[in-house]
Amino acid sequence: ETGVTQSPTHLIKTRGQQVTLRCSSQSGHNTVSWYQQALGQGPQFIFQYYREEENGRGNFPPRFSGLQFPNYSSELNVNALELDDSALYLCASSLTISSYEQYFGPGTRLTVT
């Protein structure tokens, strides 16, 4: 059984640019959630995907968007990057939408300059 993986590990972008982050779910898991973790803070829920459909969204603007693919891997896209978008982006997978437990990937550290 493989755990949750994310790529890239680190990324540096300039304000106004666009970025795509990737996540591979734990084997057999069909539900993926994305979180933003600012330095010194707890993770904040961005959105969740289940069977390629967005299933709930946190308090993030539309320039944060996502995709889930048939193999349940997922992408987080952020347009028009702002300095405040600098954070650790974590994805977490669950066995299915009704599961309680969420298992996190190692995260992507995004720095916006």
Next chain:
Amino acid sequence: GENVEQHPSTLSVQEGDSAVIKCTYSDSASNYFPWYKQELGKRPQLIIDIRSNVGEKKDQRIAVTLNKTAKHFSLHITETQPEDSAVYFCAASRRIQGAQKLVFGQGTRLTINP
């Protein structure tokens, strides 16, 4: 929406002593309360969780208690060891649109002094 408050923000204990971290939540419909441990530069790791129909759960040196009436839950670590040093996050969630969405506390940096 749900709000989770976590205290203290930092905690320092002597090796072998106990550590307690407390969280309060606002949404009475919350039904699942996990605790995550995050070491520096690593992923949050689920260490223990409790559901709303249970008052206490224990796993070796770690225990969690839940008081639904008061809307607070706590993490207890006994016989602390240096490898327990990390940031600990509590979270609360309820089922919305069939899915469990986590709301995290601000974290507690636990330091175990040898």
